Amino acid sequence: MKTTELQVFRDYIRRRGLRQTPERETIVREIFRLHEHFDVDELYLRLAQQDLKVSKASIYRTLPLLVDCGLIREVEYTDGHWHYEHIYGHPHHCHLRCAACGRLVEFQEPLLFEIEKNLQEKYGYTIKDHVLTVLGYCPQCQGVGEAAGD
Amino acid sequence: MKTTELQVFRDYIRRRGLRQTPERETIVREIFRLHEHFDVDELYLRLAQQDLKVSKASIYRTLPLLVDCGLIREVEYTDGHWHYEHIYGHPHHCHLRCAACGRLVEFQEPLLFEIEKNLQEKYGYTIKDHVLTVLGYCPQCQGVGEAAGD
């Protein structure tokens, strides 16, 4: 049987001697119900709309736990705040972003493991992870953004 | 004769119809005198120590100009604020960071251009740039960080 994100979270909570609360579980469930990137405010509003009352303070206190147990990750810091995505159950991927319209493509690239191997050999680091974001102009925005310089 | 960062900046200023001020030039000079990553506070303090009076507001207003004309770039958002590096005159590079001690290695990796080409072909994007940060444990921190889970 497949391990769910909630199970992963509960194991983590127990392992760290923390407490399983409805607020924390509500947050986990909403993050995995949602299939896009999110930020604190969006998450808070979505919960509020469903009458799931969780304070922002609790969200701010819960997200680091979810990052720590590998359920989510910080994607990027833009517009003055962090954006997250859930990663549990998804293969590792990178992002290709359109510099003009913001459109986002997720891709996997085996060459990155080649790169990790090279770094391991050259600098003696034990590699743990990588984050790659590629910036360009999507087919719709070509000409537009490029000509404008941005 | 080699084009200096100050010339690049002055060209940009003129091109955009902005004004060449001593504050802006002081900022550019200090950033290129300094050969590490920096943040607003560090830059401000270094200038203050030299009795070069430039307000933080001016720094905050100038950095976006320097990013725009390609003299510097945002490296990462950590510890609650942005970190920058000057890039003019330096070949494009990526970062390898130790997850335990923070040690930073700059490296160049030709395979990334391969990756860019693949993305261009597969998704039709015109690629502009990429940012890759690899996380691992440096030779000194192996065992330490890894065993601790972080």
Place this chain on the structure above:
DNA sequence: ATCATTGCAAAAGCTTTGCATAAGA
């Protein structure tokens, strides 16, 4: 003489935190 830029202080945003109350274990 114009009008952009500066510095200051205030404001704006996001995130963190102190504290009393609620509620897991």
Place this chain on the structure above:
DNA sequence: TCTTATGCAAAGCTTTTGCAATGAT
């Protein structure tokens, strides 16, 4: 029962902005 977690409001930080004065063109 003993502590941790929650919610609220206040505080903390970084960054932005309004405005009068300054200074570049």
